[in-house]
Amino acid sequence: MDERSALGLIADRLEPAGDDAAIVDGLVVTIDMLHESTDFPVGTTRYTAGWRAVGASLSDVAAMGAEPTAAVAVYGAPTFDGAEITAFVDGARDVCAAVDGAYVGGDLDEHEEFTVATAAVGRTDDPVLRSGASPGDIVCVTGTLGRSAAALGLFETGEYERANDLFRFEPRVGAGRALAPYASAMMDSSDGLARSLHQLAEASDVGFAVESPLPIDEALEEVTAPEERQEVAVSFGEDFELVCTIPPENLDAAREASPTRLTSIGRVTADGEITLDGEPLADRGFTHGESA
Amino acid sequence: MDERSALGLIADRLEPAGDDAAIVDGLVVTIDMLHESTDFPVGTTRYTAGWRAVGASLSDVAAMGAEPTAAVAVYGAPTFDGAEITAFVDGARDVCAAVDGAYVGGDLDEHEEFTVATAAVGRTDDPVLRSGASPGDIVCVTGTLGRSAAALGLFETGEYERANDLFRFEPRVGAGRALAPYASAMMDSSDGLARSLHQLAEASDVGFAVESPLPIDEALEEVTAPEERQEVAVSFGEDFELVCTIPPENLDAAREASPTRLTSIGRVTADGEITLDGEPLADRGFTHGESA
Numbered sequence: 001m002d003e004r005s006a007l008g009l010i011a012d013r014l015e016p017a018g019d020d021a022a023i024v025d026g027l028v029v030t031i032d033m034l035h036e037s038t039d040f041p042v043g044t045t046r047y048t049a050g051w052r053a054v055g056a057s058l059s060d061v062a063a064m065g066a067e068p069t070a071a072v073a074v075y076g077a078p079t080f081d082g083a084e085i086t087a088f089v090d091g092a093r094d095v096c097a098a099v100d101g102a103y104v105g106g107d108l109d110e111h112e113e114f115t116v117a118t119a120a121v122g123r124t125d126d127p128v129l130r131s132g133a134s135p136g137d138i139v140c141v142t143g144t145l146g147r148s149a150a151a152l153g154l155f156e157t158g159e160y161e162r163a164n165d166l167f168r169f170e171p172r173v174g175a176g177r178a179l180a181p182y183a184s185a186m187m188d189s190s191d192g193l194a195r196s197l198h199q200l201a202e203a204s205d206v207g208f209a210v211e212s213p214l215p216i217d218e219a220l221e222e223v224t225a226p227e228e229r230q231e232v233a234v235s236f237g238e239d240f241e242l243v244c245t246i247p248p249e250n251l252d253a254a255r256e257a258s259p260t261r262l263t264s265i266g267r268v269t270a271d272g273e274i275t276l277d278g279e280p281l282a283d284r285g286f287t288h289g290e291s292a
Numbered sequence: 293m294d295e296r297s298a299l300g301l302i303a304d305r306l307e308p309a310g311d312d313a314a315i316v317d318g319l320v321v322t323i324d325m326l327h328e329s330t331d332f333p334v335g336t337t338r339y340t341a342g343w344r345a346v347g348a349s350l351s352d353v354a355a356m357g358a359e360p361t362a363a364v365a366v367y368g369a370p371t372f373d374g375a376e377i378t379a380f381v382d383g384a385r386d387v388c389a390a391v392d393g394a395y396v397g398g399d400l401d402e403h404e405e406f407t408v409a410t411a412a413v414g415r416t417d418d419p420v421l422r423s424g425a426s427p428g429d430i431v432c433v434t435g436t437l438g439r440s441a442a443a444l445g446l447f448e449t450g451e452y453e454r455a456n457d458l459f460r461f462e463p464r465v466g467a468g469r470a471l472a473p474y475a476s477a478m479m480d481s482s483d484g485l486a487r488s489l490h491q492l493a494e495a496s497d498v499g500f501a502v503e504s505p506l507p508i509d510e511a512l513e514e515v516t517a518p519e520e521r522q523e524v525a526v527s528f529g530e531d532f533e534l535v536c537t538i539p540p541e542n543l544d545a546a547r548e549a550s551p552t553r554l555t556s557i558g559r560v561t562a563d564g565e566i567t568l569d570g571e572p573l574a575d576r577g578f579t580h581g582e583s584a
Contacts, residue, residue, distance in 0.1 A: 003400050007370035022396035024362040024413075027578045031323070033366040033401040070316040074325040074409060080298035104314035108295050109325040117366060117409030119323045121316075 002186075019129055020063035021122070023048040028122045030060035041152060043160035044167065046084040047115060048089025050075075056190065057120035058099055058171035059240040063188040064129075065180025066122035068101035068173055073118045074251035076111030086258065091168075092118075098172035131206035133185035133245035135270040140251075142175045142242045142260045144217035145193055146233035153223025166219055172242045175260040179244055181186045186244040192237030194243050197274050198283040200243065207273040210266035210281065234276065235284050311421055312355035312479050313414070320414045322352035333444060335452035336459065338376040341408060342367075342383030343460045348482065349412035350391055350463035351532040355480040356421075357472025358414035360393035360465055365410045367402030383460075384410075391465035418472065425477035425496035425537035427562035432543075434467045434534045434552045436509035436523035437485055438516075445515025458511055464534045471536055474546035478536040484529030486574040489566050490575040492535065499565040502558035502573065526553040526568065527576050 021030035034040065034053045044052075054071050061068045073092050075085060089106070096103040101120070109115075133139075147166050154163035172188070179186065185204055189196050197208045216233040224232050245268050246254050255262050274281045313322035326332065326345045336344075346363050353360045365384050367377060381398070388395040401407075425431075437438070439458050446455035463479070471478065477496055481488050489500045508525040516524050536562050538546050547554050564571045 001370040001374050001379075003372060003402065006374070006377050014318050022362060022364060024394055025395055027319075027361060028361050028411060029364050029396060029411065029413055031364040031409060032399060033364050033403070033407070033409050035368075035401070035403060037404065038402065069319060070314060070321050072314060072321050072323040072411065074323050076325050076327075076407075080295060080329040082293050082298070085298055104316055104321060107324060107408050108298050109327070110295065110330065111325070111327060112329065113403075115325070115368075115403070115407060117323060117325050117411075119409075119411035121319060121321055121413055121582055139457065149562065205547060245438070282567075 009165055012145035020060040023127050026123055026125055027063045028061055028066045028124060028127060030057050031117065031119040032056045033115065038114050040114065041155035043163060045157045046087040046168050047091040048164045050088035051095040053116040053118045054103065055094040055095045055169055055171045055240065056096065057118040058101060058173060059188045059200060061120050061192065062171050062173040062176035063186055063242060064122065064124060064127045065176050065186060066124035066127060067177060068099060068120055068122045069198035070102050071096050071118060071120040072104060072105045073106040073116060074109055074286050075106060076109040076115040078110065078112055080108060090159065095171065099171050110292065116276050127208040128180050128183050128186040130185050130187050130200050130203035133200055133206050133268045135206055135268050137184050137246050137247050137268040138251050138264050139208055139210065139266045139268060140262050140264050141189065141193065141215060142172050142258065142262055144215045145239055145241065146190045146220035146229065146236065146237035146264060147217040149232045149236035150217055150223050169240045171240060172260055175242055175258045178257040179242065179254055182250035182257065183244040183246050186242055189241045189243050190237055192235045194234050194281050194284055195237065196243040197281065200245065201274055207269040207271045208266055209269050210276045212277055215263040295348050303558045306355045312352040315419050318415055318417055320353055320356045320416060320419060322349050322449065323409065323411040324348045324407045326409065332406065333447035335447045335455060336458050338379040339383040340456045340459050342380035343387040345408040345410045346384040346395065347387045347461055347463045347532065348386065350393060350411040350465060351480045351482065353412050353414035354465040354468035354535060355478055356416060356419040357468050357478060358416035358419060359469060360391060360412055360414045362394050362396045363388050363410060363412040364396060365398040365408060366401055367398060368401035368407040370402070370404055372400060373420050387463065391463050398533065407569035420472050420475050420478040422477050422479050422492050422495035425492055425498050425560045427498055427540050427560050429476050429537040429560040430543050430556050431500055431502065431537050431558045431560060432556050433485065433507060434464050434550065434554055436507045437514035437531055438509040438521065438528065441524045441528035442509055442511035442515050461532045463532060464552055465510065467534055467546065467550045470536065470549040470551060471546055474542035475536040475538050478534055481531050481533045481535050482529055485535060486573050486576055487529065488535040489573065492537065493564065493566055497543050499563045500558055501561050502568045504569055506557055507555040529533040
């Protein structure tokens with residue numbers, strides 16, 4: 001069974017599942033697991049790992065339009081090296097500080113493969129779900145796409161310092177909160193824009209007509225041939241930007257409110273099709289354990 | 293660096309660390325990671341794994357005297373088998389239902405080793421910390437000690453059904469909430485009674501004089517020689533009982549309030565020594581990756 005079918009199985013057994021985070025009484029709760037073979041390329045520092053792992057959970061909180069309250073992490077590794085653990089905790093703490101959240105603690109686990117689990121808790125009285133998009137809404141994305149793909153290319157060529165810089169993304173908490181009053185649906189792009197659109201389409205029972213140019217990260221120019229850039233930006237994922245839909249009358253206000261650049265990339269349609277420049281956009285993306 | 297020194301390093305960098313769960317604005321948050329090589333013996337069903345993993349986080353909430361609000365889990369495995377995932381989710385859901393908590397969702401991760409991360413969130417306005425014990429208080433333990441050690445023995449002899457039954461503990465949420473108004477300090481016994489006493493002693497700057505007989509689980513009789521039982525019950529851990537200290541004037545009321553049997557096993561002392569029947573009780577216990 002592939003990961004997506006299996007996730008469907010979980011969702012079927014749990015009513016509240018199916019968004020970036022679970023919601024209980026105004027609390028949002030999310031948990032993630034990242035590990036060396038699929039998430040931390042050779043050259044990833046422990047500081048970056050701590051930042052990125054906790055950032056992934058904060059991104060889920062952001063995608064609900066919620067305010068992060070606290071994050072925790074478990075650091076699993078074959079050996080406990082003081083400098084590595086300190087760097088990891090510093091990264092975890094710094095990414096929380098960057099979004100006014102609190103990194104409040106964690107645990108250790110002796111594990112054959114470097115494996116990190118993170119959880120974050122947030123608050124919102126009015127979560128933005130994946131299911132609220134309506135035909136005619138504008139689909140928007142924060143920041144740029146392809147940044148993590150660029151980082152991976154730089155890890156492969158040994159440019160570790162720049163790769164680590166690119167790998168430490170800022171969770172879009174400020175944007176998520178600013179967009180919440182205006183957005184009809186929202187999620188993060190951790191599985192890639194293409195897959196995010198398919199998931200929003202399924203949850204909202206709509207389609208999407210997306211038009212280039214897309215906001216592609218400049219760093220992708222260094223590691224990808226021109227003709228491949230858009231494909232990589234759309235399908236690679238792991239960027240942790242927000243993908244949201246906004247009724248046209250809210251667009252100007254949303255753009256003004258967002259602390260992060262918000263790019264309109266198309267429209268919500270009624271026909272259920274998902275297209276990029278008029279061509280079908282396949283439901284492909286980064287799934288852990290599959291290639292991008 | 294061993295796990296305990298490394299945890300000290302984390303605590304040094306994070307003010308709120310050092311209890312069973314972190315506390316932020318009346319919320320308690322905890323995260324745990326369990327995996328096949330150290331936590332799930334051959335014969336452990338996925339249902340038991342889901343129950344036990346989520347139960348471990350609920351136990352941390354219980355140890356703060358808090359009410360669990362929600363729990364989440366990540367299921368990491370080499371392959372996603374529908375029946376196994378369903379069983380895992382059912383176990384997670386059932387342990388939450390057993391303590392009036394809500395299992396609200398989770399995620400999947402393709403991982404070479406079966407690895408589970410769980411987080412739980414709870415609420416309390418008046419958390420019970422490890423640091424409140426005073427000389428003269430009575431030290432008590434809920435339930436029995438040695439149940440998980442007995443389960444492990446039964447897994448080794450292939451008595452999987454009984455082993456699984458013993459491995460599915462009831463998190464002491466009801467007892468934790470009932471004892472909270474009376475207890476001066478509390479934690480769970482997940483690392484074993486001996487280690488719990490040493491941790492409480494360090495946090496409260498006290499000692500403990502513990503006297504046998506201890507409430508040893510009957511099941512331990514089947515797998516352990518009589519002369520070893522007390523040692524195993526004291527040091528093996530993984531039982532997820534509550535260890536607490538209670539001022540003598542509160543003891544009767546605490547016992548009456550607790551839905552789980554509460555056994556008085558000794559007294560808090562001022563001398564910093566930790567003794568069992570007058571002999572020093574070493575700070576030994578189950579640490580992941582070490583032998584019991």
